[in-house]
Structure formats: structure tokens, C-alpha cells
Amino acid sequence: MLNLGFIRSSACRFSHFIISHSSSPSCFSFSPKQTITFGLRSQMGSFTTLSQSSSRLLFRQLFENESCTYTYLLADSSHPDKPALLIDPVDRTVDRDLNLVRELGLKLIYAMNTHVHADHITGTSLIKGKVPGVKSVISKASGSKADVFVEPGDKISFGNLFLEVRATPGHTVGCVTYVTGDGPDQPQPRMAFTGDALLIRGCGRTDFQGGSSEQLYKSVHSQIFTLPKETLLYPGHDYKGYTVTTVGEEMIYNLRLTKDEETFRSIMQSKSCSTNSVYKKKQEISIYGWFRIAGSNLSSAFVGATDLNLAYPDMIDVALPANMVCGLQD
Ligand SMILES: N[C@@H](CCC(=O)N[C@@H](CSS)C(=O)NCC(=O)O)C(=O)O
Numbered sequence: 001m002l003n004l005g006f007i008r009s010s011a012c013r014f015s016h017f018i019i020s021h022s023s024s025p026s027c028f029s030f031s032p033k034q035t036i037t038f039g040l041r042s043q044m045g046s047f048t049t050l051s052q053s054s055s056r057l058l059f060r061q062l063f064e065n066e067s068c069t070y071t072y073l074l075a076d077s078s079h080p081d082k083p084a085l086l087i088d089p090v091d092r093t094v095d096r097d098l099n100l101v102r103e104l105g106l107k108l109i110y111a112m113n114t115h116v117h118a119d120h121i122t123g124t125s126l127i128k129g130k131v132p133g134v135k136s137v138i139s140k141a142s143g144s145k146a147d148v149f150v151e152p153g154d155k156i157s158f159g160n161l162f163l164e165v166r167a168t169p170g171h172t173v174g175c176v177t178y179v180t181g182d183g184p185d186q187p188q189p190r191m192a193f194t195g196d197a198l199l200i201r202g203c204g205r206t207d208f209q210g211g212s213s214e215q216l217y218k219s220v221h222s223q224i225f226t227l228p229k230e231t232l233l234y235p236g237h238d239y240k241g242y243t244v245t246t247v248g249e250e251m252i253y254n255l256r257l258t259k260d261e262e263t264f265r266s267i268m269q270s271k272s273c274s275t276n277s278v279y280k281k282k283q284e285i286s287i288y289g290w291f292r293i294a295g296s297n298l299s300s301a302f303v304g305a306t307d308l309n310l311a312y313p314d315m316i317d318v319a320l321p322a323n324m325v326c327g328l329q330d
Pocket of ligand 1: 069117119196202203204205206237239310311312313315316
């Protein structure tokens with residue numbers, strides 16, 4: 001076990017936040033241990049929680065209109081430094097997000113991605129350029145560049161709060177879900193940031209970047225649906241106006257993931273993609289070579305698209321290569 005912990009200077013002015021790395025994900029249990037005294041909901045998508053202990057989560061759900069992407073801001077507002085992190089920031093909305101961080105008096109320490117996005121460019125590298133000291137975070141399995149690579153079972157600390165890393169591949173090879181901690185001082189109910197593994201009533205497509213319907217089905221069922229039913233699920237996108245769901249709700253109403261595995265795979269698998277567009281896409285992707293970087297199999301990944309009638313994301317050819325290097329362009 002690697003546990004580098006959290007160190008504060010004697011003057012309490014500088015903080016050093018490091019990932020705790022456990023070789024055994026099973027060392028975290030998922031039974032609720034704490035009662036919320038009350039929760040304050042000031043507006044949709046934002047709240048702070050007060051527990052019986054002193055830790056308080058400040059939370060904001062932010063939306064980027066063009067790609068329908070959610071960015072999440074989390075901070076430990078009861079800590080003197082108010083350490084904060086952003087999950088899935090988008091380049092186009094970095095200034096808005098950083099302005100909010102500033103207005104709330106937070107100290108941003110991590111800019112994190114749930115996966116290598118195909119439909120927009122991550123804001124990670126822009127943030128690093130604007131806020132010295134911020135570290136970019138992504139899964140090791142993504143094959144992307146970042147300052148910190150996380151693996152299943154890792155804990156990402158911000159003040160006295162932490163996120164646990166769960167591997168949820170299937171939409172892409174390196175997708176992870178970040179789940180708020182289990183234990184005293186951690187928010188209740190737990191919250192899971194699912195990226196594109198699980199969308200509200202749906203799930204991420206599985207037809208590029210090492211995607212696999214088999215993996216997606218297994219990872220959602222073993223890593224998300226095993227969380228307590230009241231766990232709040234926050235997706236990476238929503239195209240219908242939803243903001244949040246719960247494990248219990250998705251186990252009943254998810255239109256794809258409630259099916260048996262065979263039906264799920266047939267929903268996700270190819271039927272309708274035209275040969276020409278597949279061939280064209282193969283050529284473009286070969287030029288960038290990102291598929292090899294991600295350790296995926298180009299030919300199998302593009303044997304057809306899904307039968308979900310989803311066009312390839314408009315920005316895929318720009319976004320994937322940029323996001324493999326943390327959002328850097330050029
Ligand atoms: N039209 C959008 C892309 C829409 C899309 O494909 N969304 C992805 C997640 S972003 S790669 C997805 O998995 N959707 C699943 C679904 O059921 O909607 C664009 O051009 O950007």
C-alpha cells in the first residue's frame with residue numbers, strides 16, 4: 001500500500017495532497033456509516049453537506065452547452081485551505097469554472113478526467129496554465145498524459161474528504177468512476193461521478209477507443225450497481241435535461257443496463273453504420289495514431305458502429321488526439 005497522505009505546513013498556509021494507493025480495492029467497504037444531520041440545497045446542482053463531523057462538501061454541477069458535458073466542482077469547505085477539484089472540465093468553460101473557484105475562495109488542486117473524451121477538449125491543460133500548482137489526473141489505463149495516474153482502489157484526497165477510484169471501462173478502455181469516500185467525515189449519501197460509463201437511463205457508446213459492450217456491462221454491474229441504492233449518480237453528459245439519478249433508480253429504469261447481458265450487447269452492437277464512413281474514419285484515426293497510443297485494436301474497434309443511430313461525435317478527430325495529451329493542442 002502506498003499512502004503518501006496529506007501534509008500541512010506548520011503555518012497552515014500550504015497543503016500537499018497526495019493520492020493514497022491501495023493494492024486492494026476491497027479494503028473499502030460500502031455500508032453507510034454516517035447520518036447526515038442536514039443538507040442545504042441552494043440551487044439545482046449545488047449543495048453543501050454537513051455531517052455529524054466537521055467535514056463539509058461543497059458541490060457544484062456545471063454544464064457545457066455545446067457538448068452537453070457536466071463538469072463537477074467539489075471542495076472541502078470546512079478545511080482552512082478549502083481544497084477543491086474539478087472533474088471533467090471543458091476547454092470552452094474553463095474561465096467560468098475558474099471564476100467560480102475564485103469567487104468561492106477555493107484552492108484548486110486537481111483537474112481530473114474520467115476518461116479520454118471524444119466529443120470535446122478537456123480543460124485540464126488550460127487550467128494548469130492558468131492556476132499554478134494544479135495537477136491533472138487521469139487513469140493509467142487511459143494511456144493519456146497527465147501529472148497523476150490513478151488506478152482502481154486509489155484514493156484522491158482533498159482536505160479531509162476523498163474520492164475512491166473504480167475502474168468502469170467499456171465506453172473507453174480507461175474509463176473510471178470517482179466515488180466519494182465511505183466512512184465517518186465523508187458525505188452521505190455517497191456520490192459517484194460516472195463519466196460516460198453510465199448516463200441517466202442510458203450509457204456511453206462502445207464503438208471507439210477500445211470500447212466494449214461486454215466490459216461496460218460488467219463494469220457497471222460490478223462497480224456501480226453494487227454501491228448503496230441511495231448513492232447519487234452524476235453522469236458525464238445528459239442530452240435530455242436530467243441532472244442526477246441514483247443507483248436504485250437506474251437498476252430499475254435504465255433502458256439498456258437493466259437488460260440481460262446478451263440483449264445489452266445486441267443493443268450496443270453494429271447494424272447500421274455505412275461502410276464508407278467506417279472506412280473514412282479508419283483512415284483519419286490511423287493518421288493520428290492515437291488508437292495505438294491507447295493500446296486499442298483499431299480494426300476491431302471500427303467493425304461497425306452501434307445501432308443506436310449515433311453519428312460519430314463532431315469533434316472526435318480533434319478531441320481524441322488533444323485529450324491524449326491532457327488537452328494540449330498543437
Ligand atoms: N452528437 C454528439 C455526440 C453524442 C455522443 O455520441 N455521445 C456519447 C458520449 S460523448 S463521446 C455517447 O456515448 N452517447 C451515448 C448516447 O446514448 O447518447 C457530438 O457530436 O458531440
